[in-house]
Amino acid sequence: MFPKPFKKLHSDILYKLESLEITEPTPFQAESIPVIKSGSNLYCSAPKESGKTTTLIITTLQRLKCEAVGTSPRAIVLVKDKEKAMEMYDAFLKYTKHNSLRVYVGHEKMHVDLQKSEIMMGIDILISTPKSLNNLFLLNGVNTSQLKIFSVDDAEFLVPQSAYAAMLSITRMIRKCQYVLYSENISPKLKRFESNFMEYSKSISI
Known part of the structure; x- marks a missing residue:
């Protein structure tokens, strides 16, 4: 029997957690998963090895009910670079192998027109x-009308001005969704997002 907050997760997620021998939530997961499931915008800060990436994956799958719907992305995961993108893609595949969810990875090393056609x-x-x-987004290559959750892994990479500006540009083109930012520390610059897309956000720090 899974303890809270795992036991109310989708059965496909519980099956995968059991197969990976993950039966107890970390302190960070126990605090963050119920808040993310509630739909709130959330700043999450915790040290390495606290279960942040696993939390990101299972809450994304939970929000999408572990099944493919339509053609437009319903979840976006933002990462620092190509290497992190491929690591996150591989991590997601461990959880989506036996359901219908379609995971796509793109990065600046790929031609934008190729990404656009594959996403469509x-x-x-x-x-x-x-x-x-x-x-x-500038090429109208992503339809965000069905977007439910936008997560940022290790969000410290958004502090430099170029990435910070790109994030603001991206979020201005999204009508509405839930945002969850994960990092080891929430810097003052990240907190400034509260005046933009992170309005009414909550914070969890372990």
Whole structure:
């Protein structure tokens, strides 16, 4: 029997957690998962090895009910660079292997027109970098009308001005969704997002 907050997760997620021998939530997961499931915008800060990436994955799958729907992405995961994008893609595949969710990874090393055409074929989860995603948005390469959750992994990379500006540009083109930012520390610059897309946000720090 899974303890809270795991036991109310989708059965596909519980099956995968059990197969990975993850039966107890970390302190960070126990605090963050219920708040993310509630739909609130959230700043999450915790040290390495606290379970942040696993939390990002399972709450994304929970929000999408572990099944493919339509053609437009319903979840976006923003990462620092190509290397992080591929790591996140591989991490997601461990959890989506036995369901219908379609995970797509893009980065600035890929031609934007290729990404645009592949995304239009239908995806559920888009993993991308700030520059790549911003370019897609500027070319109307991503339909965000069905977007439910936008997560940022290790959000410290948004502090430099170029990435910070790209994030603001991206979020201005999204009508409405839930935002969850994960990092080891929430810097004052990240907190400034509260005056933009992180309005009414909550914070969890472990």
